[in-house]
Amino acid sequence: MPCKWGGEGQGQQQQPLxxxxxxxxxxxxxxxxxxxxxxxxxxxxxxxxxxxCGKWETYPREFAKCRRCRKAKYCGKECQSTAWSEGHRFWC
Known part of the structure; x- marks a missing residue:
């Protein structure tokens, strides 16, 4: 399941993880x-x-939370998508 920005598999049939x-x-x-x-x-x-990435928020709650786990916060769509494909999806 993708996080906030849609991410991988949007509009496609996803395989079970x-x-x-x-x-x-x-x-x-x-x-x-x-x-x-x-x-x-x-x-x-x-x-x-x-x-x-390593980027820090410039103010609290600037980054968006993953809609699934509500723990991970990402500075943008590219970082969210990268993290999802590199393993976030396995524990989210």
Whole structure:
């Protein structure tokens, strides 16, 4: 299921995602929740959840949350799509 911006598979029949073992899903979720945590020392802003981006919000709640998990926040459609195809979909 794509996040906020539509992402992959929009208008196409999507294949069911493979199920990962519960242990892997759990730890992937823990890692992502920690990565998406707001930084109170920076005024409550967050970093883009695309690990290759590194961009920080310029003000709190600037980035859009994934509509499915409501944890990951992305600076834009390109980062959301990249993160989704590189693994976010497996724990989201």
């Amino acid at each position: 493979p199920r990962l073992p519960p242990d892997i899903q759990y730890w992937a979720g823990v890692i992502m929740r920690n990565a998406c945590r707001k930084d109170d020392s920076r005024g409550g802003i967050r970093q883009c959840a695309n690990m290759m």
